[in-house]
Amino acid sequence: MKGRRGSAVIFVMVMLMFMTTIVMAYSSLGIAAREAETRREQAVIARLAFDGATLKASYDCGLGNISYPSTQSVPVGATTCSVTIADNSASMSHSLSMTTSASIRGRTFNDSRVIGLKMPLSPFYYCLAMNAATNLGGSVTLGSGGSNGDLYDVGALTLNNNVTVNGDCESSSTFSKNSATVTGTAIGSTNPIPFPVPVAANYSAVASSSLLNILLGIILSGETFTTPYMVIYCGNDTTMSGIFSGKGVLFVNGNVTISGNMTYLLPTDEVAIIATGNVTVQNSNTSIVGYWYCGGTFTTQSNTNLTRGSIVTNTFSPGSNFSATYDPTIWTTGGEAERLKLPGVWP
Amino acid sequence: MIEMLLVIAMTSLIVGTVGAVYIYTAERLRYGYADYRTQREAEYGLDVVDSTISRAQTCVLTAANGASCLKCTMPASCSDNNGDGILDACQPASINRRSYERWGNGYRVWFFLSDTTGAVGNAGSTLWMAKRLDDLAPTAGDLVQSFTYYPGNTKLRIGLIQSLTPSTTSNSNQLTAVIKVGAYANQSGGPAPSSASTSTSYQLSISRSPYMHGWRQ
Numbered sequence: 001m002k003g004r005r006g007s008a009v010i011f012v013m014v015m016l017m018f019m020t021t022i023v024m025a026y027s028s029l030g031i032a033a034r035e036a037e038t039r040r041e042q043a044v045i046a047r048l049a050f051d052g053a054t055l056k057a058s059y060d061c062g063l064g065n066i067s068y069p070s071t072q073s074v075p076v077g078a079t080t081c082s083v084t085i086a087d088n089s090a091s092m093s094h095s096l097s098m099t100t101s102a103s104i105r106g107r108t109f110n111d112s113r114v115i116g117l118k119m120p121l122s123p124f125y126y127c128l129a130m131n132a133a134t135n136l137g138g139s140v141t142l143g144s145g146g147s148n149g150d151l152y153d154v155g156a157l158t159l160n161n162n163v164t165v166n167g168d169c170e171s172s173s174t175f176s177k178n179s180a181t182v183t184g185t186a187i188g189s190t191n192p193i194p195f196p197v198p199v200a201a202n203y204s205a206v207a208s209s210s211l212l213n214i215l216l217g218i219i220l221s222g223e224t225f226t227t228p229y230m231v232i233y234c235g236n237d238t239t240m241s242g243i244f245s246g247k248g249v250l251f252v253n254g255n256v257t258i259s260g261n262m263t264y265l266l267p268t269d270e271v272a273i274i275a276t277g278n279v280t281v282q283n284s285n286t287s288i289v290g291y292w293y294c295g296g297t298f299t300t301q302s303n304t305n306l307t308r309g310s311i312v313t314n315t316f317s318p319g320s321n322f323s324a325t326y327d328p329t330i331w332t333t334g335g336e337a338e339r340l341k342l343p344g345v346w347p
Numbered sequence: 348m349i350e351m352l353l354v355i356a357m358t359s360l361i362v363g364t365v366g367a368v369y370i371y372t373a374e375r376l377r378y379g380y381a382d383y384r385t386q387r388e389a390e391y392g393l394d395v396v397d398s399t400i401s402r403a404q405t406c407v408l409t410a411a412n413g414a415s416c417l418k419c420t421m422p423a424s425c426s427d428n429n430g431d432g433i434l435d436a437c438q439p440a441s442i443n444r445r446s447y448e449r450w451g452n453g454y455r456v457w458f459f460l461s462d463t464t465g466a467v468g469n470a471g472s473t474l475w476m477a478k479r480l481d482d483l484a485p486t487a488g489d490l491v492q493s494f495t496y497y498p499g500n501t502k503l504r505i506g507l508i509q510s511l512t513p514s515t516t517s518n519s520n521q522l523t524a525v526i527k528v529g530a531y532a533n534q535s536g537g538p539a540p541s542s543a544s545t546s547t548s549y550q551l552s553i554s555r556s557p558y559m560h561g562w563r564q
Contacts, residue, residue, distance in 0.1 A: 029379050092441060094446070116439070
């Protein structure tokens with residue numbers, strides 16, 4: 001009798017031991033499942049945080065709000081990312097290298113990526129940008145060697161056979177490439193980039209000097225910008241040519257006539273010429289420089305060459321043999337377009 | 348005599364109860380394990396498909412040798428960082444004037460079910476991934492073994508899969524992927540077909556609808 005009771009107790013104890021083991025295994029399994037799910041969830045949170053943090057950092061770099069190389073602390077929701085930013089333009093033009101880390105409940109996640117230097121949309125990032133339907137005829141060459149020749153038109157764009165675009169060609173309306181050469185992507189119906197309209201009072205308010213000659217018009221034979229990014233305000237029609245040195249802004253509240261060659265003194269020089277009216281190249285075989293804004297029609301004669309800069313114009317009327325090479329300084333340097341007070345970017 | 352019968356009855360009751368509780372506990376453990384495995388494999392399967400679709404320029408549903416396949420065109424510069432066969436790190440090819448990354452076209456990554464040979468068109472329940480640089484149907488040389496098997500052995504990463512069904516959505520840049528897995532809740536714990544009884548197996552079907560990367564451009 002005692003032996004049977006003893007066997008039953010032993011059996012119960014053994015079974016209880018088995019069950020305890022099973023319950024512990026079940027518990028471990030549950031903990032492992034929960035841990036795996038938590039890890040997955042944290043990885044997703046980290047990935048989304050990295051997307052947001054790197055995008056914000058690249059926009060801040062593009063706006064010139066932060067400089068680089070640097071390490072920034074970027075909060076995304078409840079997660080704070082440490083973003084180390086470096087210039088990657090030696091490997092890829094207009095790009096940044098970002099290494100990001102974030103700690104989520106004691107677990108650290110890392111990410112490394114190359115991302116574009118994000119800048120607000122602007123027609124000044126193209127070699128030639130137009131605001132109206134254009135049939136680009138004659139011999140037009142934009143850029144060289146597959147770069148610095150991007151073309152944009154808000155309206156319908158038709159290229160003829162003698163047009164060469166070294167870069168992308170975009171139209172926010174219909175696009176007819178015909179037999180033109182486009183080395184990059186050629187697309188129509190892109191999201192429109194608004195054509196900017198500068199406010200003269202904004203420029204006169206910050207001008208270092210103001211010129212006015214109602215009788216004969218203003219004549220500029222070159223210009224030296226003694227203070228970087230200074231503004232010279234021309235109150236009426238202006239004729240210009242000559243050597244331009246330094247970095248600065250010429251605002252013309254009227255029409256511009258280019259009477260002869262325009263050149264830079266140094267490779268680092270940059271001039272923004274903002275004309276509310278028309279711009280006309282007076283003679284054939286003329287070289288010009290600068291970031292041009294034209295509120296009316298930009299007209300050239302035969303063999304006009306924009307050696308370094310860009311043209312943003314309402315309408316474009318080129319003579320035969322027009323060529324232009326984009327100046328990528330504002331494209332590759334965050335905040336430079338704003339410092340040059342280019343319409344749409346400044347104020 | 349009565350006392351002895353009482354003792355036997357009580358002992359039997361205790362032993363029987365404990366035995367039944369043990370059997371129930373062991374059964375729940377097996378179910379729990381099957382639940383864990385099916386969930387882990389289904390989520391892993393969707394993670395890799397999601398990861399590929401969301402990095403792809405475009406993805407299409409296509410057929411090769413009569414088999415339904417998911418084919419994704421990946422960016423030109425992508426690599427596998429952790430040895431699982433998935434192209435999980437991509438670099439842009441250039442930046443356009445709108446500051447958007449341009450990615451170019453690189454590997455065509457295929458997902459399909461086949462037998463253990465990996466030949467497209469063969470019936471089977473082994474999930475394969477293949478990659479090649481053109482749009483032709485994948486061959487044996489294009490199979491990514493490290494995606495299907497754990498490195499160095501023949502253990503399947505997703506051994507419980509029953510089906511992987513991608514489908515289009517009303518958005519042209521989005522796909523829905525449904526994965527179904529099943530595992531027996533007995534001691535073998537082997538893969539269970541969808542026809543297996545839910546009283547002896549654990550069945551799981553989950554879906555996700557990722558956007559293709561090209562959508563962001």
